[in-house]
Amino acid sequence: MFFLGVVSLLFGQRACPVDKAFLRVKQSAVAFQPRQSQTDTLWVPVVFHLIAQDSSGWLSDLRIASQMRALNRDFAQAKIQFYLPRYGPQGEPTCGVTRTLSPYANHDWTSEENTLKNLIQWPPDSFVNIWVVNRMVLNTIGYARALRDTEGVAGVVLVASVVGDRDGAQVPYDWGRTAVHEMGHVFSLYHPFEGGCVGMTPQTCATEGDEICDTPPQARPHYGCPSPVPNTCSETPTDRPDPLDNLMGYVDDSCMEVFTPQQAARMRDFLIQAGPALISEENHVRRGRTLAPAEACAAVAALPSVSQLPLHWSVEGSVLRIHSPDPCTISLYDALGRQILRTEGVEVSVAHLPEGAYVGRIERQGIVQFFRFWWACGW
Ligand SMILES: [Zn+2]
Numbered sequence: 001m002f003f004l005g006v007v008s009l010l011f012g013q014r015a016c017p018v019d020k021a022f023l024r025v026k027q028s029a030v031a032f033q034p035r036q037s038q039t040d041t042l043w044v045p046v047v048f049h050l051i052a053q054d055s056s057g058w059l060s061d062l063r064i065a066s067q068m069r070a071l072n073r074d075f076a077q078a079k080i081q082f083y084l085p086r087y088g089p090q091g092e093p094t095c096g097v098t099r100t101l102s103p104y105a106n107h108d109w110t111s112e113e114n115t116l117k118n119l120i121q122w123p124p125d126s127f128v129n130i131w132v133v134n135r136m137v138l139n140t141i142g143y144a145r146a147l148r149d150t151e152g153v154a155g156v157v158l159v160a161s162v163v164g165d166r167d168g169a170q171v172p173y174d175w176g177r178t179a180v181h182e183m184g185h186v187f188s189l190y191h192p193f194e195g196g197c198v199g200m201t202p203q204t205c206a207t208e209g210d211e212i213c214d215t216p217p218q219a220r221p222h223y224g225c226p227s228p229v230p231n232t233c234s235e236t237p238t239d240r241p242d243p244l245d246n247l248m249g250y251v252d253d254s255c256m257e258v259f260t261p262q263q264a265a266r267m268r269d270f271l272i273q274a275g276p277a278l279i280s281e282e283n284h285v286r287r288g289r290t291l292a293p294a295e296a297c298a299a300v301a302a303l304p305s306v307s308q309l310p311l312h313w314s315v316e317g318s319v320l321r322i323h324s325p326d327p328c329t330i331s332l333y334d335a336l337g338r339q340i341l342r343t344e345g346v347e348v349s350v351a352h353l354p355e356g357a358y359v360g361r362i363e364r365q366g367i368v369q370f371f372r373f374w375w376a377c378g379w
Helices: 020-029 061-078 113-119 177-186 261-274 281-287
Strands: 002-006 042-052 080-083 097-101 128-133 140-145 155-159 300-302 312-316 319-323 328-333 339-345 347-349 356-364 367-375
Touching: 042 061, 042 113, 042 261, 042 281, 061 080, 061 177, 061 261, 080 261, 113 128, 113 155, 128 177, 140 177, 155 177, 319 328, 339 347
Parallel strands: 042 080, 042 097, 042 128, 128 155
Antiparallel strands: 002 140, 140 155, 300 367, 312 319, 319 347, 328 339, 328 356, 356 367
């Protein structure tokens, strides 16, 4: 397991209390044998599970979209790209975002990792799960398990405040790079300071420390964005400064931007070997990757009405329209039966709703009728 934390969100010190020893699982469970990488872009479906104590704690779909842009911006260096699936585990319509209410949104990862992940998870062979919680103990802002980790479900856990790319996320972790860093761990990368000043020669750099030769060894993590770039190890034959701008370090989001070529190759090799089903074309077809948004997001798919209704209704984009000569009282209820909207009129927009099943109630001149619909894509 990999951890990324902070002493204080306000003052921005990342910290990662778990070292390489924790990765014995991955190393024994997955025969990591670097080989020639495919050159095509590797596509990876991800699902965000938003866990909150009440509905005000769920991030918006726009924040998730913003985070997706950050992931794809930084992983373009490795020719790895992410997408939100259009179809979930059972082939049901989805936006790739789920919302769950639970007290475990206040996350104690030291003892409740499995509890959190058992609230909701999609098959890790087919999706990379990203859980987003409201808070984590010890000021941790993210941690990850690599693909095929046998001690826990692979994926990323993030605190909500670091999700998004300058779109509401909290400075200095506001460029969406905590998710990028953690995803690097999912794909087998270590911190550049793993082990400190080890792997100091061309003969040892591939097997010691972070096992990457084009990230010079680094004695310890750096914070903030120090200048000039520090040089904490003296490797031979060529001494180079620390890889300060590396995405697997601890500096502020605005200070990091690089996956080196060898890090990119390692991630791709690992992904090909540890996640063959995940990146398979068959999976992409099942997840609807190639569907154009307009086609895939068919905003509202109507389910059969539950009764013969005196009033008709129809769907136009994200608008439900009641075919009534004069205003009705329109109420919407979520799958738990909670009223989430009540309005007077003949139409209502559902563009802001999380995806899922809903029940509508129309009342006009004492006549009440119900209908059901599925909201399948929010943006
Ligand atoms: Zn880390």
